[in-house]
Amino acid sequence: MPHSLTLLLHIAGIGIGATLLMDGWTVLRKHLLGVPSLDYALLGRWIGHMPRGQFRHAPIGKAAPVAGERALGWLVHYLTGLLFALALVAVDAPWRCHPTPAPALLFGLATVVLPFFVMQPAFGLGIAAANSANPAKTRLHSLLTHLVFGLGLYLAALLFAPLLCSR
Secondary structure (H helix, E strand, O other): OOHHHHHHHHHHHHHHHHHHHHHHHHHHHHHHHOOOOOOHHHHHHHHHHHHHOOOOOOOHHHOOOOOOHHHHHHHHHHHHHHHHHHHHHHHOHHHHOOOOHHHHHHHHHHOOHHHHHHHHHHOOOOHHHOOOOOHHHHHHHHHHHHHHHHHHHHHHHHHHHHHHOOO
């Protein structure tokens, strides 16, 4: 298999695997702790309003629905996971074939910048969910979810390394 195809498959496996683990965590968290996860229809709504020049909402739940918003939201969610995996591999290329937990966990934590400083303000929740009903709880769950994403990066890389890396 050509190196570029192997690399793309590895990045896809890492990104999708990490996003799947994150989604599994949010389902478990909802059942065990009663904490709902992001409704990805709202992510799709946000993206769907962008071509119309609308980037901020107060709150996003009151914005007009967009056709196909749920599917669009899930697509963007998984594409984001792929892009984060690509970014991690771009920063530390050898890591994908010799994964260790620390870079993945730190990178996962770093990805919380996107919801704290882009999505939550754009959804009308303020920076780092400052305007949410319980900012500290919302922040904690965002951090935990992105830490689980980091764990997923590591576990997926560990899973795919023997299959896609020549030793």
